[in-house]
Amino acid sequence: MLTVDLERLQIEPGHWLLDAGCGGGRHCFGALDRGAHVVGLDLDPESLRVARAGIAERSRSPGAGRNRPRGGVLRGDVFRLPYPDDTFDRIICAEVMEHVHDYAGALRELVRVLRPGGRIGVTIPTAITEHLYLRLSRAYFERPGGHIRIFRPRDLARALARAGVRVEGVSFAHALHSPYWAIRCALGLDDESPFLTRSYRRFLIHASQSQLCSRVEHALDWIWPKSLVLYGTRVATGCP
Amino acid sequence: MTARVDPELLRILVCPRCKGELAVRHGDDGAEAWLDCAACALAYPVEDGIPVMLVEEATSLSDPRA
Numbered sequence: 001m002l003t004v005d006l007e008r009l010q011i012e013p014g015h016w017l018l019d020a021g022c023g024g025g026r027h028c029f030g031a032l033d034r035g036a037h038v039v040g041l042d043l044d045p046e047s048l049r050v051a052r053a054g055i056a057e058r059s060r061s062p063g064a065g066r067n068r069p070r071g072g073v074l075r076g077d078v079f080r081l082p083y084p085d086d087t088f089d090r091i092i093c094a095e096v097m098e099h100v101h102d103y104a105g106a107l108r109e110l111v112r113v114l115r116p117g118g119r120i121g122v123t124i125p126t127a128i129t130e131h132l133y134l135r136l137s138r139a140y141f142e143r144p145g146g147h148i149r150i151f152r153p154r155d156l157a158r159a160l161a162r163a164g165v166r167v168e169g170v171s172f173a174h175a176l177h178s179p180y181w182a183i184r185c186a187l188g189l190d191d192e193s194p195f196l197t198r199s200y201r202r203f204l205i206h207a208s209q210s211q212l213c214s215r216v217e218h219a220l221d222w223i224w225p226k227s228l229v230l231y232g233t234r235v236a237t238g239c240p
Numbered sequence: 241m242t243a244r245v246d247p248e249l250l251r252i253l254v255c256p257r258c259k260g261e262l263a264v265r266h267g268d269d270g271a272e273a274w275l276d277c278a279a280c281a282l283a284y285p286v287e288d289g290i291p292v293m294l295v296e297e298a299t300s301l302s303d304p305r306a
Contacts (some may be wrong), residue, residue: 016252027261039249048290052243072249080256082293087252 001209003094003173003227004121007031013069015089020078020110025051032058032069036090040073041081048073078106086115094123095227097156098130098147104159111163114238120165123229124151128180136185143189153228158191165232172225176207176217181226243289245272255280256293274306 002129004027011017019027022040024047032036053073076082078096079181091114091187097103107122114120126191130150133140141147157167180200192201205212253262262284267268268274275284275291282298283306284291292298299306 032298037248045287045290049288054289070246072246074249074253074293075287076256076293080254080293084252084254084259101248107248140280236271 003123004092009121011036017090018088020093023047025054027092038071041076081113083113087113089118091120106160107163116235118234121231122225126225127227133185139189166235167232169231170220172231174226175220177226178224257295
């Protein structure tokens with residue numbers, strides 16, 4: 001269940017992709033399946049181990065020879081990336097910006113390692129869901145590691161433009177998750193025992209494996225999406 | 241088996257602070273153990289095959305632990 005549409009990001013075989021904030025590696029896996037080389041970066045060692053196991057499994061494609069997609073993970077943060085300028089062809093940064101104070105600085109650093117003409121996809125939670133969750137539970141924003149701001153999409157678009165990215169598109173995702181987090185906020189963020197919470201969670205697991213549910217979710221993404229994705233291309237020099 | 245770092249991924253890594261080159265130092269088991277930046281005099285650990293490229297978690301090259 002990907003947030004960023006890899007088709008729209010135009011990931012091709014041989015591309016180098018940086019997934020900044022890779023978590024368990026779901027976007028890395030999708031990019032590897034398309035023949036790209038991937039680097040997953042995150043701060044959480046446990047997530048990185050999960051991502052590494054999945055990457056190792058997918059990059060061992062027998063018969064691919066020397067051209068097999070390569071992949072790996074490292075611990076790092078988006079403000080000091082351990083890469084030279086213009087290293088990557090594609091960058092994904094999913095569910096990071098709502099957690100960091102200096103998101104403009106994070107975007108500048110990401111764009112530094114993106115080659116001119118390279119494409120980037122950045123996700124944020126939609127403002128409509130975040131305002132609802134805040135009304136239902138202050139803990140959603142106040143607990144450690146929680147979200148620290150509600151983004152307006154134009155704020156992210158402006159920051160991307162200032163970092164040297166021409167914003168070219170938008171998509172929405174995870175509409176089926178929007179009610180789930182409303183339920184969690186209403187019934188207890190840290191309490192997964194209520195019947196409604198458990199039932200909806202079971203439904204989400206089922207939905208993640210159902211093509212029909214996936215199609216329904218894509219339709220609902222235009223009504224009540226949980227996530228918003230901006231896509232853009234790094235311009236050659238300066239601001240677009 | 242000791243986890244190893246893909247050599248192609250190591251090739252493109254630089255120091256997160258100065259963006260300078262890193263030298264790979266191997267442990268007794270032959271796996272990558274440290275990534276050294278001579279310019280910053282910092283050693284970045286490789287833990288269970290995962291490079292830890294955080295300046296705040298790097299060790300000074302003069303530190304006996306590095």
